[in-house]
Amino acid sequence: MGELRLMKGNEAVAEAAIRAGADGYFGYPITPQSEVMEYLMAEKPHERTGMVVLQAESELAAINMVYGGAACGKKVMTSSSSPGISLMQEGISYIAGAELPCLLVNVVRGGPGLGTIQPAQSDYFQSVKGGGHGDYRLITLAPASVQEMSDFVRLGFELAFKYRNPAMILSDGAIGQMMEKVELFDPVPRSKEILPWATTGKTPDRERNIITSLDLDPKRQEDFNLKLQKKYREIEEKEVRFEKIQCDDAEYLFVAYGTSSRVVQKAVQLARSRGIRVGLFRPITLWPFPSKEIFAMTEQVKGILSVEMSAGQMVEDIRLAVKGKIKVDYYGRMGGIIPTPDEVVEMLEKKIIGG
């Protein structure tokens, strides 16, 4: 059993980064995720593992530091919250376009604009549909606990390097700020491997390595895009992750991720105490989205309620997955308000069971 600690979600990300053998963290303060860098700076990872931690002058600089480090084959990451992630979109698009691995953490707060510092899930579209310009995808992991904040740092890096693609942990202010017991994984040393594609200095035994997302030739640019799409199809095939809670006998289904899924777990109990057989389907990867698995549930359940802290974003993917076979509706709160289990059950009854 690994070391047990009581930690904030943000602190768990930071500790996990050191333990995962990250080479560098580049960030900029923003509520509600500033503890990530604060923890790292206090821990002096340069003494523990040699990890570089730097406070950049902006999120724009931070993501481009990540780009530079990733291009050297280093295990690098950043974290921010919604407005900061918006500012990073240019760099994220370049990183995806240059096919580089890195880990991004978004501790989402309510928007649009400066919005609020309270938790929200309104950056779903930004994460899973794009965010920046061009046809690219982010591997998006949605933790529902402090434990997963830690575990997904390691998983995110693994997937990012496996596919040479940026991976995003899409968390929110509640999970970032709340304290829970977390079992930390054992530290792994930083990698000394020099990756063949990385810009580490051209040695006589190889051609020069160039990291770029630019190709002015339309045919080559299209071919590159097709190659990216092929990679994305492979990720969709192999990397879908989800959890089913009390679905075996379910007549109805909630779909929720992250903080919403914690609320819905309680709502499932509450509903069942009233005789409603409902289960929870929790997507862990938001992209790739568990479309096939949700479609499979339509053989069993009569209706699906998507519960989100947004105006209804994931519900679009659920509708696409379900292909009109059963009723799908949405319930959510916005602006930093977390729905209550009571509200959720009431909405299930109103919108799905009675609707």
Added chain:
Amino acid sequence: MAEITLDQIIQPENMVYTRSRIMTDTVLHYCPGCGHGTVHRLLAEVIEELDLQSETIGITPVGCSVLMYNYMDIDMQEAAHGRAPALATAIKRLMSEKFVFTYQGDGDLAAIGTAETIHACNRGENITILFINNGIYGMTGGQMAPTTLPDMKASTCPYGRDVQMMGNPLKITDIVATLPGSYYVTRQSVHTPGNVRKAKKAIRKAVEYQKRNQGTCFVEIVSNCNSGWKMTPVDANQWLEENMLPFYPLGDLKVPEE
């Protein structure tokens, strides 16, 4: 004594100058007479002379020199517009034994990338920045740059830069020289053979000094843009001397205390 023939002179053992082997055989896409090629060549010569090929990581900008990686036989990364110093910061911190440089134009370094430039230099990142200032946006077709001179014409100030309306040219190199993190700051040009020789010495210092880990080395090259300025290459270099150099005087702005 018989007169020596050209064939006798043109022998490998008599070669005193040729393009550095760090330059690839790809023909530069720059307009005829453009100073970018000259600066590429000087940097390539310095990298070859100091035997740094296997240690070098260069960052190219967005602008005319965006495709610089096609011309130099070294590992390179292509940054987003203005962000090269951020990339270089991370690379140098992650691999402090490497030689890391950025190559940036005036729009890249002194407009959209001002924050990255100032903060990298102010933190004293141990990187080398080559800054090509030709007072115009060349690649996009000759628009006004942060360094466009007062009254100078460009496609977005077709009647000349009106500083009341469009603001003043930015002498960013002078600002960089005031920052505690900068170590060596100089302004050079490549418009005459003598200036090319001086520029090469400056670039060489800016590369060698990186090993000292004392801060950012920053070389501005005042250069031409004959297409953007709508002049012949020869006239552009003359214009540069008469107009650019009085505003951007050549010489060292900050030198290490020996």
Added chain:
Amino acid sequence: MAKVRGAIVVDTERCKGCELCVGACPTDVIGMAEEVNSKGYHYAYMKNPEACTGCVNCAIICPDGVISVYRVKTT
């Protein structure tokens, strides 16, 4: 008496005819060819080869690195 003789070789296909080398030459060695290369540029050539001292001014001003310079001492 020792005399320095030089010569240049122009990679005519890479030359863009910018003429910067012409003005850089202190001994008026270089001219621009009547002919053009495959890109349509009049390329540099030695119109006055006897005057070349191999000073390399032309080569170092050349943005495209098209000029190689050779130099010998003759007596």
